[in-house]
Amino acid sequence: MSKRFIATVAFSSLFLVACGQTATESIHSSLEEAAEIENEGFDEQQQPMMDAEEHEAELYSQIVDLDMDAYDEIVRLADEAIASVGERRELLANEQESIEEGYNVFENAVADFSELEDENLLNLANDVQEAMDNRYASYQDLHTIYEESLNLDEQLYEMLKDEELDAETLTAHIEETNQKYEERREATEQFNEHTTAYNDAKRAFYEASDLEVRFE
Numbered sequence: 395m396s397k398r399f400i401a402t403v404a405f406s407s408l409f410l411v412a413c414g415q416t417a418t419e420s421i422h423s424s425l426e427e428a429a430e431i432e433n434e435g436f437d438e439q440q441q442p443m444m445d446a447e448e449h450e451a452e453l454y455s456q457i458v459d460l461d462m463d464a465y466d467e468i469v470r471l472a473d474e475a476i477a478s479v480g481e482r483r484e485l486l487a488n489e490q491e492s493i494e495e496g497y498n499v500f501e502n503a504v505a506d507f508s509e510l511e512d513e514n515l516l517n518l519a520n521d522v523q524e525a526m527d528n529r530y531a532s533y534q535d536l537h538t539i540y541e542e543s544l545n546l547d548e549q550l551y552e553m554l555k556d557e558e559l560d561a562e563t564l565t566a567h568i569e570e571t572n573q574k575y576e577e578r579r580e581a582t583e584q585f586n587e588h589t590t591a592y593n594d595a596k597r598a599f600y601e602a603s604d605l606e607v608r609f610e
Contacts, residue, residue, distance in 0.1 A: 418515075420502075420503075421507070422603075422605055424500065424502040425500065427499050428497070428500040428503070429496070431492055431495050431496040432492055432496045435491065435493075435495070435496075436489050436492040439486070439488050439492075442485055443482055443485045443489075446478045449478055450475045450478050453472075454550075454551075457472060468554060469555050472551040472554045472555045473551075475551040476552065479544055479548045482544060483541075486537070486544070489537075493533050497530050500526055515602055518602050519599055521598070522592070522599050525588065525591045525595040528588045529588035529589055533585055535581050535584070536578070536581040536582060539574065539577050539578050543574045543578050546574055547571065550568070550571060
């Protein structure tokens with residue numbers, strides 16, 4: 395069983411003073427609204443998901459320590475783990491919803507990029523868009539892999555309730571599950587790398603703009 399790999403979110407900044415281009419102010423507003431949506435939605439799912447995974451790992455350990463004489467207890471523990479998987483599915487749906495909502499707000503900033511008159515600032519804005527698009531795509535990959543991992547976890551707990559389950563079948567499924575965990579770890583790292591790149595691009599844009607911002 396594996397613990398949740400924590401994914402990072404986009405940083406937010408405080409807008410202190412703005413002067414000059416209205417487009418720059420509007421872009422800042424949209425970017426920060428997108429970051430706030432993620433911070434309030436995506437980030438708050440992380441700890442409950444990790445807690446649920448740790449709980450399932452404990453249940454799994456209890457199950458494998460039992461023999462078939464305690465079949466009713468095995469079923470009870472497996473059903474509890476399956477319910478936990480369902481809770482993680484809900485958390486994952488909430489996570490994705492905040493990512494999608496944040497990205498939609500981000501596109502409002504993109505719509506204002508064409509209003510930028512400074513060529514260097516426009517290039518930096520395009521860097522922000524490219525970094526966000528890469529990050530968004532990497533999240534879609536992560537989300538798909540996590541869903542597949544959930545399915546394998548649920549199948550494992552269902553298998554553990556089978557009184558006729560043989561060791562070879564169980565071992566093969568555990569190997570497949572562990573492989574999916576490794577894919578999820580790699581996907582999380584990719585998402586975190588793209589998040590860092592996006593944060594760096596956004597910071598560079600802010601520092602080159604006429605906005606006075608304080609980073610949190």
